[in-house]
Amino acid sequence: MDNTTTTPEYLFESSWEICNKVGGIYTVLSTKAHTLQQSFKDKLIFIGPDVWDNTNAPDFIEDDVLFADWKTYTKTTENLKVKVGRWNVPGTPPVILVDFKPFFKERDAFFYLMWESFRVDSIHAYGDYDESCIFAYAVGKVIESFYHFYKLEDKKVAALFNEWMLGMGALYIQKQLPAIATLFTTHATSIGRSIAGNNKALYAYMDGYNGDQMAGELNMEAKHSLEKQTALHVDCFTTVSDITARECKQLLDKAPDIVTPNGFEPNFVPTGKEYDKKRTAARRDLLNVAEKLLGCPISPDAFLVSTSGRYEYRNKGIDVFIEAMNRVRTSGRLQREVVAFIMVPAWVRDARADLKEVIDKNIRTTSPMQMPFVTHWLNLMEQDKVLNYISHSGFTNLAADKLKIIFVPCYLDGRDGIFNKPYYDLLIGMDATVYPSYYEPWGYTPLESIAFGIPTITTDLAGFGLWAKKHVTGNNISEGVAVVNRDDFNYFEVADAITSSILTLAGKDKKEAEEIRKRSFCLAAKAEWSKFIVYYEEAFRIALEHANKRNN
Template identity: 30%
Template structure:
């Protein structure tokens, strides 16, 4: 445009840098401290052409903006220009459920998850689904970059701390990867469980009619007369089938993977931390490696519905210029745990001062050792898992208000300011 002398104001908004993402994917966060040669690093990481394109556009644009404070720090080092304005990412709350709707939807979808948990675990051992919190992480399969290693290690520590406490925590890892199909073992469990429910539903009318008839005739009610022997026998048979795997443990992964499960980084790390779904484990884990959708024959929820059924979301990315997933976690009524590597985390630190417990926890990760981060995440999870359900529910509701600080209604002015600045600079 400049070469052709086209008189059009230009604004370049970057949501990440190719070099920053490439370095972070290999655990190299040195760009945050500066003192690197970006051009040389781009060559080393194989992103030289894309890096030079970004650098040129950033230099030549009339106005340069980024979507968070943490990214502003990054582009100053990597692209060699400080942003003129921070144009924060945001959500359009007009398109999202209102808080009162969320409470209703939470109960609806939580009931569906409870059914899933019963079908998944009851064949192996009894499990109480009344009050347990649902903890989850989700995202692309970037094992270290997305912080799954930290999350699993923290879960392992939490499992040790909760030993003999009789507390139950259900953890989902919604991280898609190549799969073949749901495991036969899991499908069979669901078929047996569904058959038992169908039996109860179909025979309940007969049982109810028998009770009402006896009452109306003023006769004593005998158990054998209320429930016919044939139905009782079928009940017993179904109960035996659904308890057929007692003494074993449910699989940590619900699906057959397209490659060797024993070599999968998530499965390996779960087992290394002793997270194998034994009856004595307080932390029960389900690695669910497919994209969530309603047609799914097991869980049958899309991603947003699954969020609404949950309690605590953990997003520990090492590279997260904004972090919509951490914000969406809070929007849909969950306590959200993020890090100060994320733009949303930095935004919360800067703009929200809680009176007491915060529904959005920002883990201090920048400049700290791996062990320190794991411990802090485990501490936070332990706090919320042990918290009374009523108190935790209040925080889950409060999370919506924190997320709403970054709404388009609030943040659109920054974009308008950047366009106006581009016009002013073009005029001059």
């Protein structure tokens, strides 16, 4: 093996979110694939969970020719059930989906091995822990089988594992195939997310927190133990932003070897006439649903603003978004009609049949529907935090209101029953987006927003917000991004800052809005994967160097 090269010849990357869209990590990997593919070609192999049984995984194209000899071998000689194909994203990289369920019977022995070799303490595990770890084990088995079958012993091989869920995969490879360089990326520490989600002040007291102690207090011992031991043992430990690096150092007792920020791939964004066409269609659909739900006409020139992301009510700042929209509504300074959309997947029961019918038959409604704040019925509706806060704040969504607010609580995958359009095909119709996160290791949503030319408001507690401040002042939404100062205690100041930015934007004429769109595009271009991939190249170099030392 040539010990001087610093680039792997083969790269395996695994995550729970490969061909399985759950959150932001899907966006990281699916957009990064194209840039990596240019270097690795088909020696970049993604491994994801086969959770689809007999249905087809979305974004997965089966390929009978790819690695066909290995696939036949796994069927006949190994206990591996895999599907081989390509991921239907730019670059179409090879992907292996593994059915991990057969490995559950080996759980106890495997967990014991992890305790004995790496002191990973699974004794307090509950919830999704077992499923994630057995999937990670199956990923390890896939890499091991592939490695031996294709005789990669004399090649430089690296394997990158995402999030605590894949930690045991990294540790298994480290133990079984020490020649492979292992990398582990945490996109958010499990314990940091938990501290923030439990309404504790994460930042004010950061230097006083002990990760192990907090894990005990918040019933997070197993995940935390796994994440910490993986970070300590792999050849290269990375995270996505400076703000999370600080968290890793304090809570995992290990500073990352390198920060690998998340880029975006421009070929997800339409250009020229296609852009205008999609923007017009998005606005038409958004306004049509709003008019049908609210039973009144809305100006075609209405200002459309949205927030989106995971349903983490406090962490993602959904509460502050509603608060700010209420301040805009009652400010007395609003000259233009505004519709605010909260596009956050919740526990949906069904698309509203009444709304669906008037949309399908294009019936003009003349009075607001029952509950004119929501597009889909939810389970346990009376307990939903978003709906409760909307109602508590005094929104009415009556025709006379200058600002209306609508909760779209479904995954926008093109099959939701009301919009039937994927998220990006609605995002492109917005005039502004707001992501006032309290806990946000990177923050894809504001980056996606400016990539689509939509000015955005984020905070300096988001990795993306800190990155943006290196390129713009962050004090003026006219730059394309406003970065609001947020800490543990200044909730109302944040709401005021958002209010003022929205009122500023809503007052811009078409020419000014176009200038701001151009600035948004310009800033987004600085965060493309072609610019950020160098951080990964450095991570591979570090991992190979450490693996080399370890093996000598």
